[in-house]
Amino acid sequence: MSGNRGVIYQGPGEVEVTDIAYPEFELKDGPGVNPANVGRKVPHGAIVKVVATNICGSDQHMVRGRTTAPAGLVLGHEITGEVVEAGPGVEFVKEGDLVSVPFNISCGRCRNCKARRTEICLNVNPDRPGSAYGYVDMGGWVGGQAQYVLVPYADWNLLVFPDRARAMDKIMDLTMLSDIFPTGYHGCVSAGVGVGSTVYIAGAGPVGLAAAASAQLLGAAVVIVGDLNAERLAQARGFGCETIDISQGNPAELIEQLLGTPAVDCAVDAVGFEAHGTGSDAGREAPASVLNTAMDVTRAGGAIGIPGLYVTGDPGAVDDAAKEGSLSIRFGLGWAKSHAFYTGQCPVMKYHRELMMAILYEKVHIADAVNAVAIPLEDAARGYQEFDRGAAKKYVLDPNGYLGTG
The missing domain is CATH 3.40.50.720 (NAD(P)-binding Rossmann-like Domain)
Incomplete structure (x- = not known):
């Protein structure tokens, strides 16, 4: 088992990068975790080593204290990574796959998922339809501004990039597919x-x-x-x-x-x-x-x-x-x-494959449009502060050195 570090919301205006638990195939108790989700088994999940994870304006709302997010919440719902372990119920996604993780967590089984309304899945959040990683009132799935993160229903949720070398060449664009x-x-x-x-x-x-x-x-x-x-x-x-x-x-x-x-x-x-x-x-x-x-x-x-x-x-x-x-x-x-x-939330899976192809075949340069800038995970607090001051940048965190910031 490896160690893990993540970005933690400590209270209004304050985030800290600190040691957090390495993911397991079970949802544990913690800040923001719905009690009905504690102990939930995730044999259908995959553990992802994070290649890139982005600071989002939605995260900033929480960090400003403009939501009911509890202190101690691990932040981050924009995740791109490499599968390092697949659960026993995973059939198609495999170790080594480079993947985009939709910020919506969805089961692929409920009425809404079958209608391509993955933003309002009925089975992943006991409080209300719809869920996301590291976000207030979204069921308590641990956030991905970290070195490692658990992704449930991996065969359903993960978008596997078809060519690793080509994907890494476009990784600053492809990381925008998660949200x-x-x-x-x-x-x-x-x-x-x-x-x-x-x-x-x-x-x-x-x-x-x-x-x-x-x-x-x-x-x-x-x-x-x-x-x-x-x-x-x-x-x-x-x-x-x-x-x-x-x-x-x-x-x-x-x-x-x-x-x-x-x-x-x-x-x-x-x-x-x-x-x-x-x-x-x-x-x-x-x-x-x-x-x-x-x-x-x-x-x-x-x-x-x-x-x-x-x-x-x-x-x-x-x-x-x-x-x-x-x-x-x-x-x-x-x-x-x-x-x-x-x-409402975007149903990411409705669009992400087509947008991936637009990126890979040079029809759009989304990283340039949003002025994406990679910084080390340990600089997350600086990224949040500069973004809050109105920087015209999209901050991309590099937890494991894939982007060459460390």
Whole structure:
């Protein structure tokens, strides 16, 4: 048995890299583990040696203290790795396989999984449909910002890369398959992005940039990215997007200056519940702002994809309603314009194989789009701090030296 180290949430604003238990084929008790999952046997699982694991904005929400995550939680749901041991119930995945791990944990057996709705699997989280590694209220599956992690239902969950050498050559792109690339793509697909579309992407963080690259991949004519962060907006312009600084006025008016009309065909919310206002309100948190803006700028009959995270418990929210996930959205406006809204986690397995092929055959350069930067696992606290300050980077942790950072 090997040792193991992982990134631990210690409390608001604090993470620490420390020794953690090496994975076993059984779910143990610990911070955030649902009592009904304690002792759950995982003969269908695989132990994965982590090649790359990324810091996500969803992790940052927890680290800021904006969720009910307990101290001691092992973080990390964006995982790429090498299988080092397969459980006795695993038939097809084998030791040595280089794999992408979808952030959604799913069983492959339930009604929702069979309908390709792996983001709301019914069997992996006793609290509610859907689960993820290292995340609050998701059943307690240990996170993957670590040297080793257990992946349940390995034959079902793992995407095996077809050629190891070719995959390692593209590993900084392929590590985005576990979450942000499919998530951004899902936001665009659910919003109806297609050839010739005009698209507004709210947010120039990694998910927003991934959504912008996805919109281009899907054939959009114009992709407009809105944010407050000048460095992140410059990153979006670097691969052909138009941008608006939402502190400079009403987004519809800024869009009109670009398109000659204040409306786009579709919009993607890549911000979520920690949104800020626009124009003179840009310095203040306004959790419904992005949703209301999306309804304002999307044409009648258009659609809005909402992969940005919204929660049912936010202890740091600006008002009591928002602390329970109740937001003052202009639903009447959306109804009047016959908008379609698509919310929730991305079902990663619906898209990841096709996006893998797009990466391997040079149809997209997602690591460049999100400005992926590899750092050692031991520098995780620095990565979280810089990301929280608005760095225009996607931090990729290198727990075992595969990426050459150590």
